Amino acid sequence: MISPASPAPDDWIPLAEVARPHGVRGELRLKLFNKDSDLLLDRDEVLVRLPDGEEHEVSIDHARRADDAILMKLYSVDDRDRADELRGALICIRRRDFPPPEEGEFYVCDAKGARVVCGGTTIGTVKDVLNYPTIDALVVTAADGGKDWEVPLIDVFIEAVDVVAGEIVLKTLDGLERG
Numbered sequence: 577m578i579s580p581a582s583p584a585p586d587d588w589i590p591l592a593e594v595a596r597p598h599g600v601r602g603e604l605r606l607k608l609f610n611k612d613s614d615l616l617l618d619r620d621e622v623l624v625r626l627p628d629g630e631e632h633e634v635s636i637d638h639a640r641r642a643d644d645a646i647l648m649k650l651y652s653v654d655d656r657d658r659a660d661e662l663r664g665a666l667i668c669i670r671r672r673d674f675p676p677p678e679e680g681e682f683y684v685c686d687a688k689g690a691r692v693v694c695g696g697t698t699i700g701t702v703k704d705v706l707n708y709p710t711i712d713a714l715v716v717t718a719a720d721g722g723k724d725w726e727v728p729l730i731d732v733f734i735e736a737v738d739v740v741a742g743e744i745v746l747k748t749l750d751g752l753e754r755g
Contacts, residue, residue, distance in 0.1 A: 682739045
C-alpha cells in the first residue's frame, strides 16, 4: 500500500536544478538537491521542467560528476546560449527509477504529505524537508493553523518513519520551535 501522499511510480521527481551553463558546447552545471546522489549519472533520458512549467523529455548525451554538482550534456543543447536558456529548469526522473532506500532511510518525495503524530495527536503534515549543512529537518504544516514546525531528523525527536502508511511519529515536541 502506498500513502496517498506518496508519488506514483510514473511521477517525475525533481533531482536537480540547472544552475548555469558550463563551457561553450552546451553542457549544464546541475545543482543537486541531494549532493550525494548519483541517480542522474546513468540515465538515458530526463524530463526538463522549465520555470514557466513547460516540460520536455530529453535524451542525455553524457553526464559526469564535478564535486557536489553534475555536469550534463543534453541532446540538442549544443551551445552556451541554448544552455543558458535552461537556467533554473528542474531535471527530473521517474519515481520508479529510484533504487530501494537503505534500511532506516526514506526518500523526501515519499515523506511529503505524511501525517506527523506526537503522543497520539496529529500535529500536522510534512510540507518539505530542509537540508542544512549539519542536519536535515522536516517542515510540518501545523494542524492547528499556527506556524510551521521544523523537526530535525534525529533520534531525539523521531520515533518512527513509515512512508508506506504515510505517518511519522515523534517522541516529543520539547525543544522544537515553530517557524
